[in-house]
Amino acid sequence: MPLCRFRTLESDLPRLGLIVGDEVHDLASLGGPATLREALSGSVATLKAEIERVHALAHQGLSLAEVTLLAPIDQQEVWAAGVTYLRSRDARMEESQEKTVYDRVYDADRPEIFFKANAARVVDPGDAVAVRSDSTWDVPEPELVLVLTSAGEIAGYSVGNDVSSRSVEGENPLYLPQAKVYRHCAAVGPVIALAWELDAPRDKNVGLIISRDGGVIFEGETSTNQLHRTFEDLIAYLFRDNDFPDGVLLMTGTGIIPPSEFTLQDGDVVAISIEGIGTLVNPVVRL
Numbered sequence: 001m002p003l004c005r006f007r008t009l010e011s012d013l014p015r016l017g018l019i020v021g022d023e024v025h026d027l028a029s030l031g032g033p034a035t036l037r038e039a040l041s042g043s044v045a046t047l048k049a050e051i052e053r054v055h056a057l058a059h060q061g062l063s064l065a066e067v068t069l070l071a072p073i074d075q076q077e078v079w080a081a082g083v084t085y086l087r088s089r090d091a092r093m094e095e096s097q098e099k100t101v102y103d104r105v106y107d108a109d110r111p112e113i114f115f116k117a118n119a120a121r122v123v124d125p126g127d128a129v130a131v132r133s134d135s136t137w138d139v140p141e142p143e144l145v146l147v148l149t150s151a152g153e154i155a156g157y158s159v160g161n162d163v164s165s166r167s168v169e170g171e172n173p174l175y176l177p178q179a180k181v182y183r184h185c186a187a188v189g190p191v192i193a194l195a196w197e198l199d200a201p202r203d204k205n206v207g208l209i210i211s212r213d214g215g216v217i218f219e220g221e222t223s224t225n226q227l228h229r230t231f232e233d234l235i236a237y238l239f240r241d242n243d244f245p246d247g248v249l250l251m252t253g254t255g256i257i258p259p260s261e262f263t264l265q266d267g268d269v270v271a272i273s274i275e276g277i278g279t280l281v282n283p284v285v286r287l
C-alpha cells in the first residue's frame with residue numbers, strides 16, 4: 001500500500017493518499033494526515049499506526065485512473081548524496097579537470113551531500129524535467145530516494161531523477177550548485193513505498209530507459225546493492241547540525257551514467273524504474 005500525493009479532476013487541492021489495489025483513499029477524509037509534512041513530522045511508528053487505522057476504515061476509494069499523481073513532496077527540501085557508486089566516481093573522474101576530488105570522496109568517511117532542490121523545483125511524474133540553457137552535456141541520474149521523518153527515520157522510498165549538467169560540473173567542481181540546482185532540475189515519484197512494506201531496499205534493481213523520437217536511445221541498469229555507503233551513514237551526516245522539521249528527501253546517488261558521447265536533448269523521455277517502488281517517467285525540455 002504505497003503513499004501518494006494526488007489531485008482529482010474536480011479540485012486542484014493536493015491530497016495525501018493511500019493506494020490500495022487500483023484505488024486511492026484520501027487520508028485526510030478518514031482522519032489521517034492531510035499533508036506529507038504532517039505525516040513526516042512524527043515517528044514512523046505513529047505513521048504506521050495511522051495508516052493501519054485508515055486502511056481499516058477505507059471502503060470505496062477513488063479510481064487511480066481518475067486522479068493525477070503528484071510528486072510526493074510538499075514542504076520538504078531535497079538533498080542528494082554523490083559519488084556513492086563506483087560508476088559515478090569513474091564518470092566524474094572522466095569528465096572533470098579535478099579528478100582527485102571524486103576519487104578521494106568515494107572512500108572518505110564524510111560522504112558528499114548537497115542541497116538539490118526545494119519542492120518548487122521538483123516536477124511531478126509526467127511533467128518535463130529541464131536541462132540548462134547554458135549546458136552542453138546533460139544526463140538524468142536515476143536514484144533511490146529516502147523519505148525521512150523529522151527525526152531522521154526512514155518512512156519510505158521513492159524514485160528520483162537528479163538531472164545534472166556534466167559540462168558545468170566538469171569545468172570546475174565549485175560549479176556543482178549550478179550543475180545541479182535550477183528550474184525543474186529534479187523529479188520524484190510516482191509514489192512512496194512505505195518502509196515497513198518494502199523488503200530489502202538495499203537489493204533492488206534500478207533501471208533507466210531514455211527514448212528519443214519514439215525509439216530507445218539508452219538503456220542501463222544497476223542495483224542498490226552497489227551503493228558504497230549505508231543509509232544510516234548518509235542520514236547521520238545529513239542530520240548532523242541540521243534540522244528538517246517537515247521531514248526531508250534524500251537522493252542516494254546514481255549508479256547509471258550513459259556513455260560520454262550521450263547528452264539529453266529536448267523532447268527525450270526518461271523512465272526510471274526501481275523494483276518494488278515504481279516507474280517515474282518525465283519528458284525533457286531545454287530551457
Ligand code: DO4
Binds near residue numbers: 083089112176254
Ligand atoms: O559530485 C557530484 C555529484 C554526484 C552525484 O550527483 C551522484 O553521484 O549521483
Ligand code: MG
Binds near residue numbers: 081
Ligand atoms: Mg546524483
